[in-house]
Amino acid sequence: ETGVTQTPRHLVMGMTNKKSLKCEQHLGHNAMYWYKQSAKKPLELMFVYNFKEQTENNSVPSRFSPECPNSSHLFLHLHTLQPEDSALYLCASSQVGTEYGYTFGSGTRLTVV
Amino acid sequence: AQKITQTQPGMFVQEKEAVTLDCTYDTSDQSYGLFWYKQPSSGEMIFLIYQGSYDEQNATEGRYSLNFQKARKSANLVISASQLGDSAMYFCAMRERGGSNYKLTFGKGTLLTVNP
Numbered sequence: 105e106t107g108v109t110q111t112p113r114h115l116v117m118g119m120t121n122k123k124s125l126k127c128e129q130h131l132g133h134n135a136m137y138w139y140k141q142s143a144k145k146p147l148e149l150m151f152v153y154n155f156k157e158q159t160e161n162n163s164v165p166s167r168f169s170p171e172c173p174n175s176s177h178l179f180l181h182l183h184t185l186q187p188e189d190s191a192l193y194l195c196a197s198s199q200v201g202t203e204y205g206y207t208f209g210s211g212t213r214l215t216v217v
Numbered sequence: 218a219q220k221i222t223q224t225q226p227g228m229f230v231q232e233k234e235a236v237t238l239d240c241t242y243d244t245s246d247q248s249y250g251l252f253w254y255k256q257p258s259s260g261e262m263i264f265l266i267y268q269g270s271y272d273e274q275n276a277t278e279g280r281y282s283l284n285f286q287k288a289r290k291s292a293n294l295v296i297s298a299s300q301l302g303d304s305a306m307y308f309c310a311m312r313e314r315g316g317s318n319y320k321l322t323f324g325k326g327t328l329l330t331v332n333p
Contacts, residue, residue: 204267
């Protein structure tokens with residue numbers, strides 16, 4: 105596999121469920137990111153991990169819990185979500201210190217019912 | 218204040234014609250990078266082109282070119298010879314130095330429709 109892989113591609117969950125989104129990068133990058141993309145809004149940066157350490161949390165509600173066990177894997181654990189959390193969740197990776205931007209995964213389209 | 222402004226929510230272009238997507242940015246950094254991404258309906262963000270703030274020449278990648286006007290703080294994307302497959306959302310983004318991270322900030326995007 106190459107690039108950034110996100111699973112699942114689609115997820116429907118109830119407000120009382122607990123689920124996890126997974127992201128894996130095969131690029132040897134040292135930073136990973138979660139973004140939220142809602143309809144008609146710019147992409148919102150949620151979390152940043154550098155070398156497995158969380159370096160940014162953009163005031164994200166605690167019902168979203170990230171986990172980065174190693175520099176290749178990133179998870180987003182979800183619990184007791186609200187309907188307004190329905191969105192496309194994009195994972196990205198990058199090599200900090202280089203000129204390059206991010207490589208994105210295909211995203212997980214989440215619907216909270 | 219918005220850091221990246223894309224003033225065109227939607228654009229239409231005829232197949233084989235050129236189209237320009239506008240982007241202006243706001244930063245006090247001297248060193249920054251500007252990016253354009255394409256997002257088809259499948260959702261994946263596809264990197265198209267990059268321009269560094271110190272690059273003197275406009276970036277080009279195949280049919281994509283970036284019209285970089287530093288004094289005006291604009292970084293417009295030009296797509297030449299449009300194809301039906303170019304129909305997608307296009308996002309302008311800027312990388313600034315934020316601590317140890319290189320944060321990427323995105324505009325709201327422009328939906329491009331290529332008509333046959």
